[in-house]
Amino acid sequence: MAQQANENWKLSIVSPVYNEADTLPQFVDEVTTMLDQIQPPGGAEIILVNDGSHDNSAAILDRLATEHPGRIKAVHLSRNFGMEPAIQAGLSISSGDAIIILDADLQDDPAAFTDFIKAWQDGNQVAYAVRSSREEGPLQRALFWTFYRLLSWIAHIDLPLDASNFALMDRRVVDTLLKMPESNRFLRGLRAWTGFKQIGIPVARRKREHGQTRLGLRGQWRLAMNAIFSFSYVPLFCFRLAGALSIVLCMLLIFWALYAKLITGIAVDSWASLFIVTTFFGGVNLLGIGIIGEYVARIHDDVKGRPNFIIDRVNGDYHE
């Protein structure tokens, strides 16, 4: 039987919400139906984190929380902080022995809950969805495919391919994640970093029912940058390599110039070669500084020590 589940285990569901007014009622309906099937012995809570939505989500969340007292918690952040901080805020409020994170836009299928719970009861501390299919266009799919493979190749931890945020985590894993103060978080990486026993479960990703992706290209780009710069030093290595190769190239050019001048007596002329070499290495230098800057900016964020999110209120109550 359950390795980590005590007899009276409780389940928490955590979902970040940004302008999801159109999907929220159906989402809560689907999740509640699943929870009624599962019937966790210690009960279940659904934590919906309103990440500074500017549609009607806040009011809908408050209404849902009043309609399902004790089951739904509406957590309102003080502004839009982004998906990762919203998830972190939800985790910080959660009290379950097992915690499931899923998007509120119905792209993550609640039917997978039962597989997650079974994997957890079989002794896994993390059961994460592996996207068995995606609904995005071919270009986006190709980009995701390439990115995940590149990331798992350069990352200094074992990052599972195509793993999704949609996952069940044991309380101990969540507590470990909450103890990590770093900003610019990439949950899938941090989750893998914690270790423990993890298992990937294929889950088809559904189509977004309403509206466009809230994360957008910019959000995806930011996540990708966090993933690379928080879990890899390969970008720095590339610049050390480029530096070494430039020195070798420079030596060859010096020998060539000397040979031309001393042996053939005809000095290498043309300002074009000088111009090309200078601008090329100028560019390489700036790129290198930019790469270092990405790491430095992250250190700067961590040194400032600002909280990753601010909770304004939970249901109707102000949060200290």
Ligand code: UDP
């Ligand atoms: N989200 C959020 N804050 C944001 C952007 C998105 O809380 O600034 C939520 C959004 O409501 C959804 C989840 O994060 O529940 C995933 O967002 P989205 O569907 O846009 O991501 P995608 O599926 O396109 O990767």
Ligand code: MG
């Ligand atoms: Mg989505």
